[in-house]
Amino acid sequence: MLKPLNPLLHSQLRLGIMSILISLDSAEFNHILKETAASKGNISIQLKKLQKAKYIKIKKTFRNKYPLTTVSITKVGILAFENYVKTIKQYLE
Amino acid sequence: MLKPLNPLLHSQLRLGIMSILISLDSAEFNHILKETAASKGNISIQLKKLQKAKYIKIKKTFRNKYPLTTVSITKVGILAFENYVKTIKQYLE
DNA sequence: TAAACTAGTTTATATTATAAACCAAATTTA
């Protein structure tokens, strides 16, 4: 029997965001924008969903008078990601 | 930059079906039903989508007077699956 | 001072996955 995939992580963009964050202390909104090539609106929404699940932390500040959104992964997020990786590998081999 | 994931394969059930078929000559509808635990309706629809993309072949016959749907992966399907695996690995490590 | 740009958020839409309802034929049960 195939184990179900965590639906919160089985989304191209959310998985991409988590993938970026797993290997970085933190990432700025614009970094995610460039790495994923998704729209700003889509990123904004998916960040909120990840935050609601406590997979990431979002910090809103200013830099040179411009808004700056900085994102980082939480312990819960790391565990969920690692678990997703384990599960999807069952599908891939 | 993260490469986009083939949306036809980035679906839990369709990926599951392809995963089953990649290591089998063919599978019956009921086998997929048991392995994935998805509903019959959902399986029926996802099989059609995979067939439309020529990722699988569907054969409809009878066995002991009952309908029998047998599914197998195509060459095109194997290539698409292999490519998907390569791409998603970029997200997982 | 008007236009364009930065850094996002909110709203609307189109697609998707999924479940519920349905169907036909075969079989079992009362």
Added chain:
DNA sequence: TAAATTTGGTTTATAATATAAACTAGTTTA
């Protein structure tokens, strides 16, 4: 033997999702 149940699905309806388009608020440039 008629009614109920089971098998093996398909079709239809709905809820969730991803995504893009439109919008906001402030800043810089011409």
